[in-house]
Amino acid sequence: ETIYDLASVTKVAATTVVVMKLYEMKKIRLDIQVKSYLPDFSGGMKDSVTVRHLLTHSSGIRGWDKLWEHGTSREDAIDYIINLPLEYTPGDSMVYSDLGIILLGEIIRTVTGESIDVLASSMIYKPMGMENTFFNPPADLWSRIAPTEVGGNLDRGLIRGTVHDENAFFLNGIATHAGLFSTAEDLAALAEMLLNNGIYRHRRFLKPETIQEWTQSQNLPEGSDRALGWDTPSEKGSSAGDYFSDGSFGHLGFTGTSIWIDPNREIAVILLTNRVHPTRERGGIYQVRRKFHNAVMRALLQEMGIKIIQEEAVGNTKKNKLFDSN
Template sequence: MRIIWSKHLSIVVSLALFASLFTSETLIFAEQNQPPHSIEEDYLHHNHPSSLPAQVPAPEWAKAWERAGKANLTLKKGSPSQVHMQGKYLEDIDEIVQRGIEENKYPGAVAMIVKDGRIIKHEAYGKASKYKNDSEVLPEEYQLPMEKDTIFDLASLTKIVTSIAVMQLTETDEISLHDTLASYIPEFGTHGKDEITIEQLLTHTSGLAASHPLDHYETEEERLQALYDLELTEEPGTTLIYSDLSMILLGLLVETVSGETLDEYVSNHITGPLGMTDTMFNPSEDYLSRVAPTEHSPWSGREMVWGTVHDEKAYAMDGVAGHAGLFSTTEDFAILSQMILNGGRYGNARILEPGTVAQMLTNQITDESHLGQGLGFNLNRGWFMDGLSSPVTAGHTGFTGTSFVIDPRNDTVVIFFTNRVHPTRYGPSINPERQDIVRQTARALPVRPAAGQEAWFSGNGRNKNHTLTLPVTLEENSELTFKTWIDIADDIPRDFGYLDISVDEGETWHQLDGHLHAQRTTLENAGIFTGSTGWRWVNSAYDLSEYSGDALIRFSYVTDGSANGRGWYIDQVTVTGNNGHIFKDRPNPDINVWQADGWELSSD
């Protein structure tokens, strides 16, 4: 399957199966119009013959959401200690968000962290309204501060709500995912589009283009006809193209089947039952003082966009569309996120059945891709999920500067809303801030040592090369064993961990051959690590029999300039030989023996 992103990036994916702890798959990206290469070829080229898993089988995805859905938690204020998190790491989020303000990435933001139904961090920063136009700053007395209850234009986070609406209609048997859209909207079935299914629209695999200038048409009839006249860019079911058009059409489907307008349906069946009183299309003037303005947009016939949807296509559709148009607060969206974690319910409101939630949060597009796509939800997207990214982590981003991440493994929600398009869409990327906020949240989830009080932790960050070196004198038939906990980013590009040895005082290094063992599964490993052990400790053993005398054993953690995983932990390191223990790092690591550069002893 090819994956094509609509934001000016087109890439071809080559897929291949390789061994892992969980019989998982991954992928390698190739530039478009270049011959694809297999993952085996890529790893051989880099002398990297093995990897940790990027994926788990589909049944395991469903199990994670089934476990999360057993609770029915409603949001309450709390503290990190109440949910066994380390608050000192969450404090760094303030500096991260403030950095984005100082670098003019956004005038303001609201961040919220939820764990086990407890709101453990909820802060507002900067300004909700700051600019008169794209260059002129408002006088201070006319600027509006960002507040915790500021209402944001959600942009593409609307797609999540539209997807929930569609899945509700499947539960009542009014539609089926395998039905074609044309069976409900016959006018759409032209130019080969008659075979496009509802499922393909939800997974962005319909073959439709990313967008179409619906705002260029004068009337609703002309806009509808433009949708009916769309032509395929790819064969349905073969290519992932992130498409606004797919979600616009799903919004029309909801209206056609339910007999309600999309805004009425969402209010009656989703936001109303959930008590999301600050979530709506087209907020009235009563809400205007709480709404964050977006862009100075004279080309759309508007000046500063404030209280109307930023997206031009949605604006042309009177502010109500399946891909954009909703406004909401961080707290309201936390309710929606907690509903998903609860398996489709919140308080007394049942929005979806647990099996439907599990289906929505299961990778639908391919078993081979490390990038997951659920029914409406993004899965396993390290570029904004960072240290919480996994095959069962769900979320989405919005063009106006919104994003959310849901991690069912830790019952954690991260919401970060900014007004980054105020006053212009052409500012710097906010992805570093998105990543760093999630990274600090992940760091606050403690990893306890396998034994004793402390274990070695790799640290994290961008463009790092952290090393942990053990000087040791080897005997014949020596072996290295240790316990390890690994969550190293395997997005494209990947981060890596390396295990190698030198017997010439560090002049040359050789990767070690060994294996990792978890439960009843053993993975052969050649001294390179990327991916995850599933937030658990596993046993490791490496053969040192071909080496003797003085040696240096080195663990290296190497990151790129983008997202991180949670990191790498090492504990209970032992080196044995014919005469027994040569080195035994128990019960706690001896800091005086090791040479640590970037690694640190950590109890969490």
């Protein structure tokens, strides 16, 4: 019943699922230059930045900035991002970038004429019956929403029912990097669709090959764990824990949310918390995530007849060897 502010899980539960739908519709191409959609984003290294670079956080665009200090409107924010100098050669590094994903949202708006909230609702949430997933939840649902921070950077008092992320708040609650609210049940429906090769309740939402492209590590730059919007478990110390198999993918949210999906074992693990309540200074969420995912996965693997037969120390984590006892 509880509705949570998903923070950066928005990037996969709204933004990139819409991008991949538009990719299937041939309205967005992954390897075309961003300037083809946004002509003002050009000159120097910007000429080589592609949509794929934005999706893999390898575009050269800085990670974050206080957009509310650089204008008074969404248009001002987009102009500011477009005119920022790149901080590294596109494709050479991976720097997690909210600003790059916000720019991706402007591409979505350019090719469709619609904002992310309208598209995600019409393409995914309404036809899938995800009735508790939305941007800017109506006030009559606020009593069901987990509160986030008290005050925050903008001194907004108790934040409940409006987006926690300051840049998304500045963008009127509708943004491609943060702003989505949802429940564990609704996210489980989205995960079920992905685990079922794009089909949910007998209706196809994505092609299997689109899901494969979307969720596999792009190795861009070489050694990066990022897929197209999604993350994949790192070799050492992943917040997903130690038991997700190769090919798994997921994403975290600053407010204490996450989703991890293991397609090989048909498992999805969703963790929704309001760890920033009453303040973001509360620590420990990394260890909570690891312990939670390890406990859940151990239980599920045991139920599936898969046993851990050996644990070898690898750095600060453990490498688990599994075998099927059936």
